[in-house]
Amino acid sequence: MPDKWTELLSGYIDDELTGEERAQLKAHLVECQECATILGELRRVVGRAAGLEDRPPVTDLWPDVARRIGARVFLAAPAPKRRAPLWRRRVFSLPELAAAATVLMVLSAGVTAIVSTGAQRDLGIISAGPAADEVSLVSNVDDSFQDAVADLQGVLREGRHLLDSSTVRLIEENLTQIDRAIQEAREVLASDPASSYLNSHLANTMRRKLQLLGRANELILAQSL
Amino acid sequence: MKGYVAVAELSREVDSITASDAVDAELAASGDAHAFERLYRNHVGRIHNLARRMVGPDDADEAAQDVFVRAWEKLHLFRGESAFGTWLHRLAINVMLGKRQTMGISRERMHDGEGVFETLASRPAQTELGMDFEVAIAKLPEGARRVFVLHDVEGFKHHEVAELLGITSGTSKAQLHRARMALRQHLDR
Numbered sequence: 480m481p482d483k484w485t486e487l488l489s490g491y492i493d494d495e496l497t498g499e500e501r502a503q504l505k506a507h508l509v510e511c512q513e514c515a516t517i518l519g520e521l522r523r524v525v526g527r528a529a530g531l532e533d534r535p536p537v538t539d540l541w542p543d544v545a546r547r548i549g550a551r552v553f554l555a556a557p558a559p560k561r562r563a564p565l566w567r568r569r570v571f572s573l574p575e576l577a578a579a580a581t582v583l584m585v586l587s588a589g590v591t592a593i594v595s596t597g598a599q600r601d602l603g604i605i606s607a608g609p610a611a612d613e614v615s616l617v618s619n620v621d622d623s624f625q626d627a628v629a630d631l632q633g634v635l636r637e638g639r640h641l642l643d644s645s646t647v648r649l650i651e652e653n654l655t656q657i658d659r660a661i662q663e664a665r666e667v668l669a670s671d672p673a674s675s676y677l678n679s680h681l682a683n684t685m686r687r688k689l690q691l692l693g694r695a696n697e698l699i700l701a702q703s704l
Numbered sequence: 705m706k707g708y709v710a711v712a713e714l715s716r717e718v719d720s721i722t723a724s725d726a727v728d729a730e731l732a733a734s735g736d737a738h739a740f741e742r743l744y745r746n747h748v749g750r751i752h753n754l755a756r757r758m759v760g761p762d763d764a765d766e767a768a769q770d771v772f773v774r775a776w777e778k779l780h781l782f783r784g785e786s787a788f789g790t791w792l793h794r795l796a797i798n799v800m801l802g803k804r805q806t807m808g809i810s811r812e813r814m815h816d817g818e819g820v821f822e823t824l825a826s827r828p829a830q831t832e833l834g835m836d837f838e839v840a841i842a843k844l845p846e847g848a849r850r851v852f853v854l855h856d857v858e859g860f861k862h863h864e865v866a867e868l869l870g871i872t873s874g875t876s877k878a879q880l881h882r883a884r885m886a887l888r889q890h891l892d893r
Binding site: 488489490517520529531536543544642650694698 | 724727749752765769856884888
């Protein structure tokens with residue numbers, strides 16, 4: 480079946496024919512139903528290929544990958560210096576990191592308490608309306624969050640020269656968008672302060688900001704070693 | 705309800721922007737295995753699919769593992785000039801092509817497989833009409849399958865495919881056309 484026309488069909492689809500070849504093939508396609516049908520089928524093949532969906536592996540490959548890179552790291556660098564806990568690295572005097580970790584735990588616990596209380600209220604277990612201690616907890620958590628962010632951002636300012644400009648740009652872009660997300664979440668929450676879902680979302684977004692700043696700080700420390 | 709929709713949109717936005725591969729790549733390059741695991745989780749789906757299509761389902765797990773091990777070893781070469789996913793993808797292709805070579809499969813196979821083409825290109829029996837398209841791809845001769853996967857699935861140009869596989873652009877075009885002609889018999893009807 481291969482003939483000079485069908486051999487040109489893939490090139491036609493991929494726009495790789497010369498102007499003359501393309502014109503001749505177009506004229507042929509008007510007259511030849513078989514070639515026109517094949518062209519349609521080839522286009523469907525191309526479409527199917529482009530639309531193939533990714534499927535994750537059936538089994539988790541990470542344990543084997545971790546074992547293999549762990550073995551190699553151990554052989555290549557038996558001294559565990561690169562893997563020393565952050566708080567043992569003294570290139571920066573950064574008690575802020577420890578404080579931030581504590582605050583993150585407090586924040587998580589506080590939000591869990593808020594969400595739990597909110598969820599109970601949603602179920603009718605507690606009467607509507609924020610209790611005084613709940614408002615106080617929100618206020619305390621927010622203060623702690625702001626303090627931790629200020630500390631971590633101070634470290635970022637101090638060490639940003641150690642990072643690639645592209646990394647700094649990426650971090651700053653993400654922080655800007657997270658700040659916007661936090662602000663919008665606060666605004667939405669103001670109209671429905673008892674919503675456990677909204678409280679949880681705000682807490683998660685705040686937590687993401689701390690995590691991103693924490694990772695940026697880790698990166699600065701790693702670069703300074 | 706409006707608030708919930710807005711928050712859901714915000715959530716998706718935040719999820720996407722905080723997937724900061726570049727930061728994790730820097731951390732992983734300094735020895736942070738947790739950062740590397742995050743990179744693995746973000747990209748294993750695509751890499752495993754590439755492996756399944758390039759080297760076949762039986763060897764896909766091992767090939768995907770090889771890619772991530774090689775990535776760990778080569779992370780210091782990642783400069784952030786392209787997205788981490790792009791860098792990893794290119795590395796994966798090189799690893800998989802190298803793997804085939806070390807398994808002793810020569811490039812002469814690019815011209816083999818006439819029988820397979822005939823089998824694939826013949827009209828399937830009624831029970832095979834629903835044959836999975838990916839299974840049909842896997843049954844292509846190796847040379848045609850690699851060209852088809854790289855060009856039509858992964859989006860490389862013929863000159864790039866030719867460079868990767870060590871063939872001419874003309875061979876790449878011919879193999880692609882043969883693969884497409886064979887696979888058209890296995891479209892859903």
